Amino acid sequence: MKYVKAFISEERILQANNRRFNSLFEYPDNSIKTSKYSFFNFLPVNLFEQFQRLANAYFLILLFLQLIPQISSLAWYTTVIPLIVVLSITGVKDAIDDVKRHQSDQQVNNRSVLILVNGRIEENKWRNVQVGDIIKLENDHPVTADVLLLSSSEPYGLTYIETADLDGETNLKVKQAVSATSDMEDNLELLSAFNGEVRCEPPNNKLDRFSGTLSYLGDTYFLDYERLLLRGCIIRNTDWCYGLVVYTGPDTKLMQNSGRSTFKRTHIDHLMNVLVLWIFMLLGGMCFLLSIGHGIWESNRGYHFQAFLPWERYITSSAASSALAFWSYFIVLNTMVPISLYVSVEIIRLGNSYYINWDRKMFYAPKNTPAQARTTTLNEELGQVEYVFSDKTGTLTENVMIFNKCSINGKTYGELVYQAQSPDEGALVTASRNFGFVFHSRTPETITVIEMGRVRVYRLLAILDFSNERKRMSVIVQTPEDRVMLFCKGADTIIYELLHPSCAALSDVTMDQLDDFASEGLRTLMVAYRELDKAFFQTWIKKHGEAWLTLENREKKLALVYEEIERDLVLLGATAIEDKLQSGVPETIVTLNKAKIKIWVLTGDKQETAVNIAYSCRIFKDEMDAVFMVEGTDRETVLEELRSLGPALSTLPLVCPGATGLCSRKQHGVRAAANSMHVQGGGLLPDDTPSEGPSGRPGEEVQEGGDTGHRGWGQ
Template sequence: MFGFLPQGNAIKTCKYNPITFLPLNLFEQFKRAANFYFLVLLILQSIPQISTLSWFTTLVPLLLVLGVTAVKDLVDDIVRTLSVSKKSQTTKWKDIKVGDIIRLKKNAFVPADILLLSSSEPNSLCYVETAELDGETNLKFKMALEVTHRYLQEESALADFDGLVECEEPNNRLDKFTGTLSWRNSKYPLDADKILLRGCKMRNTDFCHGMVIFAGADTKIMKNSGRTRFKRTKIDSLMNYMCLLHFFSTCPTLPLCAPQIIVVLILLSAGLAIGHTYWEQQLGNSSWYLYDAEDSSPAYRGFLNFWGYIIVLNTMVPISLYVSVEMIRFGQSYFINWDLQMYYAEKDTAAKARTTTLNEQLGQIQYIFSDKTGTLTQNIMTFKKCCINGQRYGKLFKKHKEILQVDFSWNMYADGKFLFYDHYLIEQIKSGKEPEIHKFFFLLAICHTVMADTSDGQLHYQAASPDEGALVTAARNFGYVFLSRTQNTITISEMGIERTYDVLAILDFNSDRKRMSVIVRESSGSIKLYCKGADTVIYQRLHPRSLKREATEEALDVFANETLRTLCLCYRDISQDEFEVWNKKFMEASLATSHREEALDKVYEEIEKNLILLGATAIEDKLQDGVPETISKLSKADIKIWVLTGDKKETAENIGFSCELLTQDTTICYGEDIRQNEILLEKKKKKKKLKLKFPRTAEEKKKQTEKRRRAEAYKEQQQQNFVDLASECRAVICCRVTPKQKAMVVEMVKKYKKAITLAIGDGANDVNMIKTAHIGVGISGQEGMQAVMSSDYSFGQFRYLQRLLLVHGRWSYIRMCKFLRYFFYKNFAFTLAHIWYSFFNGFSAQTAYEDWFITVYNVLYSSLPVLLVGLFDQDVSDKLSLRFPRLYVLGQRDLLFNYKKFFISLLHGTVTSLIIFFIPYGAYLQSMGQDGEAPADYQSFAVTTASSLIFVVNFQIGLDTSYWTFINAFSVFGSIAIYFGITFDFHSAGIHVLFPALFHFTGQSWWFVVLSPVSCSFYLQEEQQWKRRQSAFRRGVSARRSAYAFSHQRGYADLISSGRGIRKRRAPLDAVLAAGDTGPGHTGHTGHTGDTGDTS
């Protein structure tokens, strides 16, 4: 029974066909704001009364952008179609419908979401590979219901199957499923372990049978194929207030959208239009040679000229800017992918930029939120110590004092890789004198969800988490070996004797419960519950008379101080009557079609009480290589690092010391110390609430509503206080946090500090945090690929984070900022010449350049040099970027692209436009050619001005380039050569019939072309020289500004590597970089006694 309309299994993976490609692709592209904007300009240009520009000046760049995007979309569509094409099947996938019974063979892809009914494996196990779903290559097992396994092995029985499935509506949760199978007058609960999802691949299973639950667009993989949340960089947000139209900012693919430039464009056009109206009123009638046989009013002509200037001046932000930004980001992403120094050879894992839109944001990170297990540590769990009945066992191996390993040769099932050094524990087990020890390891062998695999004759375990694998392996070596399980039984070898137990219920683990339990019936008929979990939840559920509580708690503290991960083990006896009553509630909750998890949690609470404590386990999880060095460098880069972990406080604190997040000089402030005064306040508030529990009047209800509103405000104030306090600390460690709380912490910092955040993790419990942060980084670890699949960037080890931020992030930020500043500069210099020309043409919207020059200026003449700077430029090498992390603060403080830099670019472009226009104008004003005629015609002036512009903008980017290569040099001089080649060709005698008359470059023209770059570059060179002199004698300047000043001086790399000073008595560069910043808001110098870490 379905609460939705079942879909067919046909899925259209291709977006286009030969007929619909052109119209559909154009429709999608014109939904992009930039393309639509330039389409409107093209339409305006086609109106003769408005435009003074030829239509091709906008059409050619627009066609170029549309064509490149169309080819990319077509290639993507073809690849997508080919990737999902399947080999011919006995039954075509499109013919499968909901409710069909299908048979799958080994290595076949699952065509729909199906309920596993039976398989060729014992107990109807089925092994699948889910790489297409979540990227994980390790095999997962699914298991059919015991009833379907027993009765649905034959095809005749499958043909007569008349079960009814009631399930949840289609959704995108790959790891969740809630349903019920009704068959033979009974109901059976269904969960994700019994569902094979579309896209999985059958492995190690000859065949299986299943019933189609979801098909086509309703399958979970298709529900996950929707759009992901778009992340915008800080530079994008800044650009939203500098470029086109504010409503364009709703377009996620266009980072260049907002009111400032369009306001300037409208104001300039309006002013020039008013000027034309005035000119028409004063001089228009006397200009008989301009008579066009139309008797229009000056106001109307001014109105038309307003739109004409909108067209002429639109090149302030040309369409090529959008394409260039995307190309730069695309190239930067590949530089990350190709970086061999971020390649983890042990697992053959390369760094991967999973998005191309956030690269420059990597250079502006202010807060890093990191998971601990698997991120800072290796997530390779090893059983090291334990506490049983208050007695601690286990010794850590020390190199300076050799300790003999325990010999497990007496155990035929022992794992040869397992190491243990406490001989007394193994003697106690062999003697059988301590029954609690046997119960302890029996619990480890029976309370888990591990699967045993003996397909190759050897016993292998497949565990859902490394912790469970380590605990079951420990029990195996100490004589309690988990051998196999079915749907309802589990078989264990106890000191060589095999016993099978009935599994009555498994109470699953989740991050909120922090524990799992199993209820089994022993051969004697007695029923026992075995439970393991975090000490915080276990101690709350212990029997009041449970022994050895204090001794075990002391052992937990000792283990935590040694950075070991701990779990408490306990059990209880259950009477038959109590179990029957509870089991009835359990079955009702298991069959619930809505809110099943909440109902089960409530039922679990009823049975998990009055527990008897057995002891605790201690598992070691070593730090990854390079973690302390990475944290140290990131801290020196003024990045605050917060560790969010579910471990207990002592473990988290000691990990903080191990990875050097905390040092001996760090003043540690605990959360409970801060909250002491707030507890009294909360108690007072609760007492006051009791008085208003049952309001009787409307006035009291109003007061209660107001009080709730104030409580919400108080809660927000508490959150802000927490963030304000924690942000003053150099490091913060949050312990005992759930996945939801991790995301909440990140969200609070984003909300109250307006800071750029990065979250890094390796497991499914880090996904929310990764998606919440501005930048999400996934580590390919031991807990699968869910974190990687949800991330923006991924790699194999935490230590690669320093290179991602300090090298690639910093370079990407500097390159993008330099690109944007220069792009605005060259377009302002190009466009504003039209305004100066307006004062000499009656404000008639005539252009200062020829039409073809305007068409290809941003495509051929000036785009390649700045594009290569955005891809390859670097002020210092990667080694120096890592050696001096303080260079990173440039991006954190928005020093290279902000409103000031933008207006400097605007001013620089304005000055350049004045020089390239008025110097030729003044020279041509009184000049005369060899033939006795004045060469000051429009064509001569336009070509001279354009030539000066090309020389100026290309030489300018050459002067601004910090890292010269042959490609950069070729782009600068090649662009100039292309310009002159096209110009001489267009003005040749051969095509004079198509273009204006032959133009000869006169002596004045060449002189202007040479003089203009020198004049325009003089101010820039003077500014650099002034900075150089100032840096020689100013002391106590911020590390950021020192680094920036040096980074743009010639010979900076040699200075750093040699340690020489530029002048005598100059402070060494190390000292300059280490100088304290006296600006406001600077906190957290390494080694400062005022630095605090917060463990809450």
């Protein structure tokens, strides 16, 4: 057992359909816990939290002092009853909040799931799912745990998922089953006999990373993120799929990102503690002066009254009488510290949470969804927000792409408007269909296209994935004429550098047209191709396979391999897609500006497009004289440019191309800009990355909006 525990810290081992083996590793069950208290620890934990408030701690000390008859002139119950009332009111409110969390946990843990047991599908609860179980997931149902996709109802084991609850993206993502199991489909006999062994990385909070291996029938298969369905995803457009449970409960990536429920104190709580501390100091000073006066009086005049007001036996001198008088005054003047202060604030918070729930201005009529205050203790923190960091696509815009224009061989097309319900790729495919090139179907090995009425099948040889650093994506196919072709689409500035010198004249014309598209607020892409020599491709594909199977620095090695083949491209043209603003975005931004909230938007668009969108959504205002472009790409250069603006920076619209996280700093004598567009940034930082922005300054709150898991989008 010691060997197992030491080994599991480095990698996770599990076997399919073998609960006995998997139990040796003591993996947690699939239940989750987001509540703070239990029945047994509520009283001590809640009291500990409440006595962190100085006023409550003061009255507790006062209660003990009143139990000392030598210094107390008040009955002990005059303090204990108000204190109990105050603690009870806050405790009841905290208990109600936590009961709601318990109910939410119970609702999730008791959801139904279909588990494969001894060749039969049995209905069970989420909490009873264990690592190594094979479960059946159905269309429009959430994923129970982090599972390895084995098979599905779709051809070649494809499964479509929605990850809106994880990363905010509404676009459907495609996952593909492991090749060794995709042919099992819904054959319960084959799935029950499956005894593959998985070795993978230990639990972590990386939503977009997963690596491991599957050993089955003597063969080893590499596993990556494309094979993993995460807890919290929703199955879409797929009747059913089967998956092998890899991570459960607190080990799932969703819960790894949630963090533990902890006691949080707001800015007002800290402020009240400071104010109460000042009252303590004033009270202590008054008691000290009064005790000094008492001692002087006892020393100079008190002996005249000894006959009928003798000292108690425990008072031996005027100094001793003065010390006791200090604590007596401390008790008598206790009303200087308002015991009802925190109760009043709690009642205000409770009422404010109901006002949030009832606010018609925050009611979303299309889905009949009101605003909901999930906690009654942190409402006022909304008033501390000073910066809002927002994505553009899907947050400010509708994420409904409309193909608008294109440039082919130097000629502009696209007076007609074509609309689709999916983002960029759907808009491009729809536009191609309307021009006579119909995307018919796709399998993991082939792509079928109807070109002007002729059915043509392209063999898919390789996909060079998009990344934030590359800002482009390529696909390599074999045409029906047995030619090997590479097609690439990406940011114009990137594709321009990869073009063959023979395209210089055409590229200059196309770049001018792209600038025209961008000035209209359209999202632009460049498209290029290259015909590959077969011998060169065979050599390259071997390097690609070696890099793909590498577990260490795989992304970096793949990027180097991609660069070898993505060069000397021939320009095909450019595309321009319209993404309309969501209803109410300009009004919302104006309201935020009135609240002195600074707005930063992250976008991967061209500068012209970013500025145009900034004006249309009123991040930039028409009365602004100019837009300042920050051209620096390192910290010192950016800070020097910002310093050169002086006080004008606080009102000047700002565009920072490529300088991720640098323009938003308020340090080294640089004031933060009110509003800005951040172009071609690297995505919002994950929670384990040190922040370089304004959130690092004490006393400021930062609110991230939109697609927080998205990186390098919009290229």
